[in-house]
Amino acid sequence: MKQTFARKLAVSFCLILVLFSISLVIFELPREKKHKKEMMEERLDSYTEVIYLHSLRHNFSENGFDSDSLLYLFPGNLRLTVIDNSGNVLYDNRLENLSLIENHAGRPEIKGAEKNGKGSDIRLSASTHKPYLYYAKHFGDKYIRVALPYDVQLRHLLKPDQAFIYYLLVLFVLGIAFIYYTARRFGGMIKRLSDYSSAVNKNLPVNIPDFPNDEIGEVSKQIAGDYKRLKESEIKLSLEHRKLLMHIQSSAEGICFFTAGRKVAFYNGLFLQYLNVLSDHITVDSSEILNEKVFSDVAAFLDDRNGKDYFETSFRKQGKFFTGRVNVFEDQSFEIVLNDNTRQEQNKLLKRELTGNIAHELRTPVTGIRGYLETILDNKLDRKKEHEFVAKAYEQIITLSELIRDMTLLSKISESPGSFQFKNIVLQGVIDKVKSDLDEALQAKNIIIHSTIPCDLSILGNESLLYSVFRNLIDNVINHAGESLTIEINQYNREGNLAYFSFSDNGVGIKNEKHLSRLFERFYRVEEGRTRDTGGSGLGLSIVKNGIAFHGGSISVKNRLSGGLEFLFTLPVL
Numbered sequence: 059m060k061q062t063f064a065r066k067l068a069v070s071f072c073l074i075l076v077l078f079s080i081s082l083v084i085f086e087l088p089r090e091k092k093h094k095k096e097m098m099e100e101r102l103d104s105y106t107e108v109i110y111l112h113s114l115r116h117n118f119s120e121n122g123f124d125s126d127s128l129l130y131l132f133p134g135n136l137r138l139t140v141i142d143n144s145g146n147v148l149y150d151n152r153l154e155n156l157s158l159i160e161n162h163a164g165r166p167e168i169k170g171a172e173k174n175g176k177g178s179d180i181r182l183s184a185s186t187h188k189p190y191l192y193y194a195k196h197f198g199d200k201y202i203r204v205a206l207p208y209d210v211q212l213r214h215l216l217k218p219d220q221a222f223i224y225y226l227l228v229l230f231v232l233g234i235a236f237i238y239y240t241a242r243r244f245g246g247m248i249k250r251l252s253d254y255s256s257a258v259n260k261n262l263p264v265n266i267p268d269f270p271n272d273e274i275g276e277v278s279k280q281i282a283g284d285y286k287r288l289k290e291s292e293i294k295l296s297l298e299h300r301k302l303l304m305h306i307q308s309s310a311e312g313i314c315f316f317t318a319g320r321k322v323a324f325y326n327g328l329f330l331q332y333l334n335v336l337s338d339h340i341t342v343d344s345s346e347i348l349n350e351k352v353f354s355d356v357a358a359f360l361d362d363r364n365g366k367d368y369f370e371t372s373f374r375k376q377g378k379f380f381t382g383r384v385n386v387f388e389d390q391s392f393e394i395v396l397n398d399n400t401r402q403e404q405n406k407l408l409k410r411e412l413t414g415n416i417a418h419e420l421r422t423p424v425t426g427i428r429g430y431l432e433t434i435l436d437n438k439l440d441r442k443k444e445h446e447f448v449a450k451a452y453e454q455i456i457t458l459s460e461l462i463r464d465m466t467l468l469s470k471i472s473e474s475p476g477s478f479q480f481k482n483i484v485l486q487g488v489i490d491k492v493k494s495d496l497d498e499a500l501q502a503k504n505i506i507i508h509s510t511i512p513c514d515l516s517i518l519g520n521e522s523l524l525y526s527v528f529r530n531l532i533d534n535v536i537n538h539a540g541e542s543l544t545i546e547i548n549q550y551n552r553e554g555n556l557a558y559f560s561f562s563d564n565g566v567g568i569k570n571e572k573h574l575s576r577l578f579e580r581f582y583r584v585e586e587g588r589t590r591d592t593g594g595s596g597l598g599l600s601i602v603k604n605g606i607a608f609h610g611g612s613i614s615v616k617n618r619l620s621g622g623l624e625f626l627f628t629l630p631v632l
Contacts, residue, residue: 102193318390530598539565
């Protein structure tokens with residue numbers, strides 16, 4: 059059974075009081091007994107003085123000492139013995155034959171008198187076989203010893219006063235009662251504090267208890283208030299800690315916290331993933347980061363910081379680009395943050411390539427326009443020739459316009475997707491519109507479009523963007539596949555709200571299949587100059603891929619066994 063604080067306090071104080079009382083009794087009773095013995099010895103000392111004065115007028119012999127005239131002054135049971143310095147008994151009022159008495163030089167009281175002038179002892183008499191309280195005093199040439207029988211009366215006389223014991227017992231009982239009252243009162247406040255803290259720990263609504271209006275009560279109120287504020291702060295801190303951990307776990311950065319002793323405190327999964335990419339072996343111990351060669355710069359910084367709290371470096375391994383940051387905190391703990399910048403680096407490279415491609419693509423039509431116009435301006439041409447050069451310049455302007463249009467569309471898809479409005483669109487209606495707009499070009503190349511897409515198939519999408527998808531696919535056939543062809547547009551499967559389509563032609567296809575994986579890249583050409591010779595901006599298939607992806611689908615391309623290309627793509631349908 060668990061003891062309460064009040065009971066423990068009461069038991070502790072009672073134990074102290076008991077020990078104090080016992081020690082007081084042990085200390086006081088022998089002193090009182092000694093005091094009574096000393097009083098008795100003083101009385102016996104006065105007997106010896108009187109006897110000595112009387113002995114000055116009488117010799118101590120069996121017939122020469124008048125004991126009757128003296129002993130009547132003393133208690134009737136008093137034993138008187140006179141002993142010389144050698145220990146021989148000269149006189150004893152209780153014994154008749156002194157020759158039978160052994161030498162008394164070794165008696166404790168005689169030895170005490172020899173040493174200190176007086177001595178006493180309580181013991182059994184060797185001659186009378188009765189217990190006596192002996193008292194002896196040395197008077198130069200002899201010892202005078204008096205003794206009283208150590209009987210019940212004398213024992214009672216020397217016994218300590220019982221009133222002291224009773225008085226101490228009463229004080230003990232009163233002390234126990236006071237201790238119980240004080241412990242109960244103080245324990246009650248502790249119990250209220252305990253109940254209050256238990257309720258706070260259980261997040262129960264509770265008010266600060268009523269405490270006495272004294273110093274202890276004020277301290278208890280202060281403790282309760284501080285405890286309540288501490289629990290509130292602990293709850294808030296716990297919530298913030300959980301938020302921080304959730305944020306770290308979902309962070310796009312790999313983060314690991316270390317103690318001042320370089321032990322791992324916490325890390326997220328992304329940090330371990332990045333570590334295993336950079337490490338030469340698979341590990342589940344994030345502290346291995348400090349032992350890897352690739353992190354030697356980090357370890358060197360931590361070994362010699364020169365007062366710095368921040369360090370940044372970069373890594374390149376397995377074809378990936380990483381940056382690392384080290385932040386040292388005030389308590390000398392630190393964090394290491396890893397970022398995968400592979401995509402950013404690739405985007406930079408693509409932007410540089412795209413900028414070069416754009417410049418290259420713009421340079422051709424602009425150079426052509428400039429050349430035709432300079433020829434017209436610098437030379438006197440006949441009207442027919444001048445019209446021919448203006449027509450060629452106009453064609454280059456159309457090419458330039460299409461390039462700018464396609465570039466603007468791609469930029470809009472990637473950077474301003476919110477500018478495209480969605481609505482329910484019948485996909486076959488979009489295909490029919492493209493066929494109508496390209497009818498002249500299709501007839502010129504003798505190309506037939508055959509579609510088996512259901513007339514009621516609807517897509518939630520952007521009409522102009524879907525138009526661009528099918529317009530560029532058909533333009534690609536017109537410009538590159540050859541003549542007298544058939545284009546097949548089919549829906550070959552449907553799973554849930556996802557429809558699977560194929561767009562194929564029976565044209566020339568692409569002989570070297572290594573080009574297939576790059577057909578959707580911006581400005582990529584199977585043969586240099588092919589796009590310029592046949593028309594187009596070189597961005598058509600890139601627009602197709604981005605348009606399909608914008609609607610939540612995907613696209614791939616392959617060569618058909620019977621010839622031509624086949625594009626396989628998916629679109630979410632209603």
